[in-house]
Amino acid sequence: MRIICPNCGERDRREFYYVGDAVALERPAEDADLAAWDDYIHNRENPAGVTQDLWYHEMGCSAWLVVKRNTVTHEVLSAELAADVKGAGA
Amino acid sequence: MVDIIAKTPCEGLLPLTIGTTTVTEVPPSMMTSVAPYKGCEKALSTVLKSTHGIAAPAPGRATGKEGARAIWFGQRMILLMGPVPDAALAQHAALTDQSDAWAVVRLDGAGAAEVLARLTPIDLRDGAFKRGHTARTELQHMMASITRLGSNSYQIMVFRSMAETLVHDLKTAMQSVAARNG
Numbered sequence A: 001m002r003i004i005c006p007n008c009g010e011r012d013r014r015e016f017y018y019v020g021d022a023v024a025l026e027r028p029a030e031d032a033d034l035a036a037w038d039d040y041i042h043n044r045e046n047p048a049g050v051t052q053d054l055w056y057h058e059m060g061c062s063a064w065l066v067v068k069r070n071t072v073t074h075e076v077l078s079a080e081l082a083a084d085v086k087g088a089g090a
Numbered sequence B: 001m002v003d004i005i006a007k008t009p010c011e012g013l014l015p016l017t018i019g020t021t022t023v024t025e026v027p028p029s030m031m032t033s034v035a036p037y038k039g040c041e042k043a044l045s046t047v048l049k050s051t052h053g054i055a056a057p058a059p060g061r062a063t064g065k066e067g068a069r070a071i072w073f074g075q076r077m078i079l080l081m082g083p084v085p086d087a088a089l090a091q092h093a094a095l096t097d098q099s100d101a102w103a104v105v106r107l108d109g110a111g112a113a114e115v116l117a118r119l120t121p122i123d124l125r126d127g128a129f130k131r132g133h134t135a136r137t138e139l140q141h142m143m144a145s146i147t148r149l150g151s152n153s154y155q156i157m158v159f160r161s162m163a164e165t166l167v168h169d170l171k172t173a174m175q176s177v178a179a180r181n182g
C-alpha cells in the first residue's frame, strides 16, 4: 500500500501511522447532546468500501492527512492535508 | 567541578570506508529550524534571500550551498544550516536552535545510492531524487532527513541520540554492497 503525500509524493505505507476515522475532524458543538458526543468518541462505521481515515506522516513530513481508500480493493483514492480539509492551517 | 568535554555526535565512530563508499561526519555548525507563521511564507522567503542569500526551498528541495544551506524539513518547516539566523527572520517564523539535536553525516562514493537503498524506502533513482532534492523519510526505524548533494554524495541526518545506530546501519549496508560487488 502506498499513499501519495501532498508534500512528499508517493511513499510506502511504513512511513505512516494510522490515526483512525476522519470523523475526528468533525468535533460536535459544545452544546451538542450526549448522543452526538457518543457518536464522535465511540461509534465507528466499518464499511466494506470507501472510507476516510486520518493518517500521520510520522516518518516523513509530519503532516496529518485525510486519506480516502477502499477497504475491499485496498485502492487509495486520495490524500489531502488535514490542515487544508479543516481550513485551520497550523 | 566536573570537566565537560564537547563531543560531536559521531565522535569515535567515523570516518568509515568500506568498499567504494565512505561515511564522514559533517563538522558541527549552527542549525536552526525555521517554521513560518501562517501566511508569512512569502515574507520569510524574501527575508531569507536578503539576509542569507538563500531562497526558501519548496517541499522536497534544498537550496544554498555548503556553509549556508536551507533544507526543506517537513510540513511548514525549513532547516537553516550554517549561518547564525538573522534576527529579521523571527518576525515571520518561529526559530528554534537545533545545533546539538542532530547527527549529520555524508555518504560519498560510487555505490552510495545502493547503500542507501538498503536502508530507506524512497525512490533514489536519478530521475526521481536529483542533486538538490531532499526527503524526510525512514532510515531503518529512524526518522531521517536525506539530501542529495552530488551524483554520488548524500547528507544524512538522524536524531543525535541515534548516531551510533545510524553508523551501525550504514556500516552493515556498506559491507553488504561491498560483498556483492567484490
Ligand SMILES: [Zn+2]
Pocket: A005, A006, A007, A008, A009, A057, A060, A061, A062, A063
Ligand atoms: Zn509527507
